[in-house]
Amino acid sequence: MAKLALRDIRKTYHAEEIIKGVSLDIEDGEFVVFVGPSGCGKSTLLRMIAGLEEISAGDLLIDGARMNDVEPAKRGLAMVFQSYALYPHMNVYQNMEFGLKLAGMPEAERRRKITEVATTLQLDAYLKHKPGQLSGGQRQRVAIGRAIVRNPKVFLFDEPLSNLDAALRGQMRVELATLHRRLGATTIYVTHDQIEAMTMADKIVVLQKGVVEQVGSPLELYHHPRNLFVARFIGSPPMNFLSVRIVGSGPDGLTVETSQGARIDVPVLAESAVAGSDLTLGVRPEHIVIDAQGTVPGTIRLVERLGALTLLHVALEDGSVLIVQTDGDHGGQVDAPVRLTLLSENCHLFDAKGMALTKLMRHRLAG
Amino acid sequence: MTGSKRKFARIAIGTIGWVVALWIFFPILWMVLTGFKSEMDAISTPPHLFFTPTLESYHEVFAQADYWHFTFNTVLMSVFATGGALALAVPAAYAMAFYPTRRTRTTLLWMLSTRMLPPVGVLVPVYLIARSTHLLDTTLGLGIINLLTNLPIIVWMLYTFFKEVPVPILEAGRMDGASRWQEITVVLLPLALPGIASTALLSLILCWNEAFWALNLTSSRAAPLAAFIASFSSPEGLFFGKLSAASTLAVAPILLFGWFSQKQLVRGLTFGAVK
Amino acid sequence: METTLSPPKGKKGRTGAALFLSPAVLILLVWSLIPLALTLWYSFQNYNLVDPTLSGFAGLDNYRYLLTDPDFVWALLNTVLLVLGVLVISVGGGVLLAVLYDQDFLGRGIARILVISPFFVMPTVSALVWKNLMLHPIYGVYSAMMRAVGLTPIDWLQHYPMQTVMMIVAWEWLPFAVLILLTAVQSLDHEQKEAARMDGAGPVARFRYIILPHLSRAITVVIMIETIYLLTIFAEIWVTTSGGPGVASTNLAFLIYARALLQFDVGGASAGGVIAIVIANVIAAFLVRAVARNLEA
Numbered sequence: 001m002a003k004l005a006l007r008d009i010r011k012t013y014h015a016e017e018i019i020k021g022v023s024l025d026i027e028d029g030e031f032v033v034f035v036g037p038s039g040c041g042k043s044t045l046l047r048m049i050a051g052l053e054e055i056s057a058g059d060l061l062i063d064g065a066r067m068n069d070v071e072p073a074k075r076g077l078a079m080v081f082q083s084y085a086l087y088p089h090m091n092v093y094q095n096m097e098f099g100l101k102l103a104g105m106p107e108a109e110r111r112r113k114i115t116e117v118a119t120t121l122q123l124d125a126y127l128k129h130k131p132g133q134l135s136g137g138q139r140q141r142v143a144i145g146r147a148i149v150r151n152p153k154v155f156l157f158d159e160p161l162s163n164l165d166a167a168l169r170g171q172m173r174v175e176l177a178t179l180h181r182r183l184g185a186t187t188i189y190v191t192h193d194q195i196e197a198m199t200m201a202d203k204i205v206v207l208q209k210g211v212v213e214q215v216g217s218p219l220e221l222y223h224h225p226r227n228l229f230v231a232r233f234i235g236s237p238p239m240n241f242l243s244v245r246i247v248g249s250g251p252d253g254l255t256v257e258t259s260q261g262a263r264i265d266v267p268v269l270a271e272s273a274v275a276g277s278d279l280t281l282g283v284r285p286e287h288i289v290i291d292a293q294g295t296v297p298g299t300i301r302l303v304e305r306l307g308a309l310t311l312l313h314v315a316l317e318d319g320s321v322l323i324v325q326t327d328g329d330h331g332g333q334v335d336a337p338v339r340l341t342l343l344s345e346n347c348h349l350f351d352a353k354g355m356a357l358t359k360l361m362r363h364r365l366a367g
Numbered sequence: 368m369t370g371s372k373r374k375f376a377r378i379a380i381g382t383i384g385w386v387v388a389l390w391i392f393f394p395i396l397w398m399v400l401t402g403f404k405s406e407m408d409a410i411s412t413p414p415h416l417f418f419t420p421t422l423e424s425y426h427e428v429f430a431q432a433d434y435w436h437f438t439f440n441t442v443l444m445s446v447f448a449t450g451g452a453l454a455l456a457v458p459a460a461y462a463m464a465f466y467p468t469r470r471t472r473t474t475l476l477w478m479l480s481t482r483m484l485p486p487v488g489v490l491v492p493v494y495l496i497a498r499s500t501h502l503l504d505t506t507l508g509l510g511i512i513n514l515l516t517n518l519p520i521i522v523w524m525l526y527t528f529f530k531e532v533p534v535p536i537l538e539a540g541r542m543d544g545a546s547r548w549q550e551i552t553v554v555l556l557p558l559a560l561p562g563i564a565s566t567a568l569l570s571l572i573l574c575w576n577e578a579f580w581a582l583n584l585t586s587s588r589a590a591p592l593a594a595f596i597a598s599f600s601s602p603e604g605l606f607f608g609k610l611s612a613a614s615t616l617a618v619a620p621i622l623l624f625g626w627f628s629q630k631q632l633v634r635g636l637t638f639g640a641v642k
Numbered sequence: 643m644e645t646t647l648s649p650p651k652g653k654k655g656r657t658g659a660a661l662f663l664s665p666a667v668l669i670l671l672v673w674s675l676i677p678l679a680l681t682l683w684y685s686f687q688n689y690n691l692v693d694p695t696l697s698g699f700a701g702l703d704n705y706r707y708l709l710t711d712p713d714f715v716w717a718l719l720n721t722v723l724l725v726l727g728v729l730v731i732s733v734g735g736g737v738l739l740a741v742l743y744d745q746d747f748l749g750r751g752i753a754r755i756l757v758i759s760p761f762f763v764m765p766t767v768s769a770l771v772w773k774n775l776m777l778h779p780i781y782g783v784y785s786a787m788m789r790a791v792g793l794t795p796i797d798w799l800q801h802y803p804m805q806t807v808m809m810i811v812a813w814e815w816l817p818f819a820v821l822i823l824l825t826a827v828q829s830l831d832h833e834q835k836e837a838a839r840m841d842g843a844g845p846v847a848r849f850r851y852i853i854l855p856h857l858s859r860a861i862t863v864v865i866m867i868e869t870i871y872l873l874t875i876f877a878e879i880w881v882t883t884s885g886g887p888g889v890a891s892t893n894l895a896f897l898i899y900a901r902a903l904l905q906f907d908v909g910g911a912s913a914g915g916v917i918a919i920v921i922a923n924v925i926a927a928f929l930v931r932a933v934a935r936n937l938e939a
Contacts, residue, residue, distance in 0.1 A: 052538050073544030085535035089557040098553075099543030150543075381747030387739065391817070392756035395763060397783060398771045413786040459666035466659035474667065476930050481674040483926030485874045487895040488919035491902050491912050492680030515673045522666060547658065576764035578877035579895075583903065593877070597766040600773070600881045607774060607781065614767040625762035626755050633825045636818070637863045 002063050002076065002153035002186050003028050004049070009058035011044055011210075019045055020210040021058070026188065026203075031180050034190045035197040036207035036233070043158055045207070046190045050079050050156050062153065073099070078147035079156040082163065084139045086131040086146070092118075093127040096146045103150075113149050121145045137168050144179070155180075157189040161196065173199055194234055198222070206230050216366075223363035228354035231282050237311060239348070240288070240322045244281045246273055253360060254349065256281060259318050262295040266347045268357040279357075280350040285311065285325035287346035290332070294339030298322065300332050314338060395618075401611035409607035424608035425616075434595075434613065441591035441617075444506045445574035448513035449567050452521045457563075460525035461551060465537065475526065482519040486579050497584055506589045509581060513574045520573070520636075521566055528562025529555070565631030568624050572632075575621050592617040678919070684912035691906035704913035714914070716889045717897040724808055724893055725872040731812040733864060736819025741853060743820070744827045754824070761817035769881035772810045773799060803883045803891035810878055815871075819864050826860035827853060859932070866929035873922055894918050 004026040011019035019041050026032050034042040047053040049060060051072030060067045067075050078099075086095050093114060100110045118124045121141045131139055140160065147155055160176075161169045177200050180187055191197055197204050198218045206213040206221065206229070214226040225231035231239050244256035244264070253267035256279060264281070273279075290312070301321065302313035305328070312324040312332050324340060332338065349357045389396075401409050403420040428434050463471045493512065494503070502508030532555060540554040556563065581594040596617050599610045625632070688700045708714050743754050760768065776782050777798045785795030798806040830853065838852050874895040879885055885892035885900060892900070894914065902911035 050538075050542065052541065071544075072538075072542050077542070079539070079542050081535040081539060083533055083535050085533065085539040087536060087539070087554065087558075089560075098540075098545075102544040102549065146539075146543075377745075377747055380742070380745045381749075384742055384745070384747050384750065384753050387742070388753035388756040391813070392759055393783075394768070394771050394776055394813070395759055397775055398767075401775055410781045412781060413790065414781070414783055455666045455669060458662035462659040462662035468659075472934070474663070476934055478666075478670055480923075480926055480930055481670050483870055483922055483929065484674060484678070485870075485895070485915075485918045485922040487874045487876065487898045488915040488922065489677035489681055490898060491684055491908050491915060492677040494902065495680075495908070496677070515669070518666065518670060572762065576762070578765045578880075579874070582766075582877060582880060583899065593764045593766050596764070596770060597877065597881050599770055605774065610770060610774060614770060618763050618767050621764070622759060622762045625759070629755075629758060629821060630825070633822055636867065637822055637860075 005061040007059040012056040031187045031202045033197040033201035040207040041210040076153040078152035082159040084143040155187040220366040223366045239282045242281045267360040282348040285323045287343040288324045291341040294341040296340040402615045406608045424612035437595040444510045447510040449570040451514045456521040464529035478519040524566040565628045568628045681915045689908040704909045721893040727808040732816040732819040740823035758817040765877040769878040
């Protein structure tokens with residue numbers, strides 16, 4: 001069990017700074033997910049914590065002790081690699097045993113631990129198999145098992161599910177979450193898949209170009225994105241954006257107008273907003289309703305039927321397209337005209353710098 | 368194309384393929400056959416395709432030509448050169464494959480360029496140095512030369528094989544607490560074993576067949592098979608049966624090695640440029 | 643970045659890696675510099691192993707004698723002829739055979755192995771087998787075949803020494819070209835060939851526009867590597883003709899050998915060695931560049 005603290009961590013590679021000062025606290029037993037587009041530095045950050053990359057500047061503290069110059073194996077961590085990185089010349093048992101052996105654990109104890117872990121991971125039947133003889137899901141379990149037997153203070157996962165097919169990925173997600181609840185160990189998990197982040201994390205860290213964009217619970221990020229980047233990155237299908245102008249402000253928020261003249265009252269702090277200035281309005285697909293009295297007219301361009309729900313791609317008169325989520329039985333047809341209502345209390349406003357204006361009300365579950 | 372036409376094309380291609388293959392292989396086949404002929408059969412005109420096989424020539428080779436002495440020289444020299452080159456190349460290739468620096472590329476290409484040095488260009492000084500250090504006509508001297516000429520190829524080959532080892536596996540080893548020594552011996556070497564084996568094989572083949580230095584730096588005492596076989600070219604020693612038997616013996620192990628490892632040899636011989 | 647391993651913590655890690663590399667580098671440095679420097683030095687000296695009265699600085703004399711020696715011109719010409727002839731045969735034949743053995747037919751695996759076999763035969767053995775078992779004017783198989791069809795057998799090595807040596811060397815190196823080019827042909831993406839077929843390309847068009855361009859790098863590599871070896875062909879000549887008759891089959895390598903170890907003229911041989919090194923380096927520069935490009939990919 002361990003607490004981690006990152007203090008202004010930086011990584012310079014070939015004179016280029018790729019991690020630009022990350023500070024973060026990870027509580028004991030927390031499941032933290034680093035998420036971001038490829039190249040954002042999330043894997044590098046994880047590898048710096050693991051000790052596989054040098055930390056150019058800043059401090060890494062585990063339970064208060066500075067770990068920058070400690071060998072990976074001595075940091076009390078275990079890592080599950082994207083490619084699993086199983087030793088192909090060793091069988092499942094030997095793969096799990098290797099680290100314990102190097103740590104000098106007596107044979108009997110090794111056997112007891114490996115057997116125990118293999119049982120919980122349903123690997124007992126495969127202990128004599130080489131990794132090459134196992135399926136993707138089984139290899140994944142061996143990699144996790146190899147991490148568990150070492151009884152680490154912190155688990156590190158580097159995109160562990162990206163090599164699995166969709167069905168297996170869903171199943172492993174549940175298994176990992178269950179495992180975390182049972183072991184209660186601090187976990188850092190890197191992924192580019194925001195669904196994995198949303199479903200598993202206690203805390204999500206959104207990274208872009210080596211900078212932390214936002215840290216928070218899944219629903220906090222979903223309902224209160226700090227900026228345009230986070231708003232765009234979290235949620236699938238993604239949030240819709242419209243250019244709007246401020247036409248009025250008051251204690252209940254701002255009144256904005258779309259280019260076609262539709263007016264929406266958004267409950268945000270007016271702060272320094274000036275009438276007449278341009279903003280970006282963001283609204284999620286499920287917060288737009290098809291409504292004969294709607295103020296925003298448009299035409300259906302594409303209908304995506306997912307069964308339980310239907311996504312309508314609606315083109316507005318100025319050419320911009322909004323994705324609207326409706327129920328699965330919605331009868332919308334391509335080329336049909338529709339009118340939309342944007343649920344104003346769920347709308348977001350972003351200033352010219354892309355920063356979100358503070359909402360007047362916090363979401364009930366966003367903490 | 369209709370089915371029968373396609374079948375015909377396949378038979379035609381097969382026939383051409385086999386005729387060409389047999390034609391190219393024929394000298395080797397004939398050498399092996401002649402080795403089992405009596406000297407009389409060997410020089411009969413026209414040559415006999417069918418004959419009573421005899422081990423006469425082999426007996427003679429073993430009996431008089433001191434064949435084992437030359438085989439022993441060859442094996443000793445090849446194993447020494449290969450072992451020595453591997454001992455130098457494994458750490459070098461490990462360093463370059465996993466800890467590349469800005470100079471790694473240049474170093475690799477420079478090593479390759481030393482292989483391009485034509486042996487004949489340095490024949491004179493090497494001969495003179497060998498003579499003054501008493502390494503002339505010694506297995507050690509020839510072994511050192513072979514080690515040096517093959518070292519760049521071996522480094523390159525190991526480098527390409529090491530490059531194929533997934534780095535995360537070494538990192539996993541490090542997370543498991545493997546020291547540098549354990550990282551190499553317990554994780555990397557077992558993983559790269561097939562590659563190392565074929566590298567060693569290529570080196571053995573090159574040493575075994577090398578003739579230039581063998582002919583110029585050795586005479587009877589340390590001569591390897593390549594030089595010993597050449598002594599059959601003198602007119603007074605023209606016994607086809609014996610010549611063929613000795614040649615077959617000299618060539619057989621390498622031919623088998625070559626067949627066995629052709630895929631990997633391509634990579635080694637082309638410095639990884641063709642896969 | 644993904645493919646490099648960061649060194650273990652601290653200074654020890656980095657100096658460690660350098661330490662691992664240095665033995666090989668040092669030994670190659672010595673090997674590549676000292677003989678080279680000595681060859682260069684001797685080439686400007688009067689130095690004969692059996693005539694101690696000859697000594698001292700010779701200036702460019704060794705080079706002057708060599709370059710004006712008709713034997714040297716012959717040797718140079720023979721060297722070029724040998725390299726070009728073998729290249730044409732082995733690369734041309736190699737491409738055709740690579741495509742042939744890429745086709746599926748009964749026993750293809752065995753046929754392939756037979757074809758590449760000559761490459762593994764040591765040069766002295768190939769030369770002996772060809773000289774005696776195949777081309778001997780009386781006992782050779784080829785002579786017997788000529789007699790069988792009513793022709794008079796030819797003493798190939800006597801009458802066509804250079805062409806015969808070239809043929810023997812080509813027999814050794816054609817398999818090498820096949821081995822490399824076949825591997826390259828097989829690495830061609832099947833979907834690419836199928837896509838070309840969907841585009842209506844026949845076998846000839848597929849060869850010309852898909853296979854040949856795909857082989858271009860492998861062909862470059864084959865040419866460069868063969869050139870390096872072919873420039874210094876020695877054992878085959880030593881066994882078959884000893885450079886003769888006269889200097890008819892003497893190449894640069896054999897000439898240098900003859901100067902140094904038969905006439906004991908160290909200075910002259912070294913001058914020849916320097917010229918050989920210069921030629922090889924020009925070619926090596928191209929090869930190294932071809933490989934370097936590959937290193938980036």
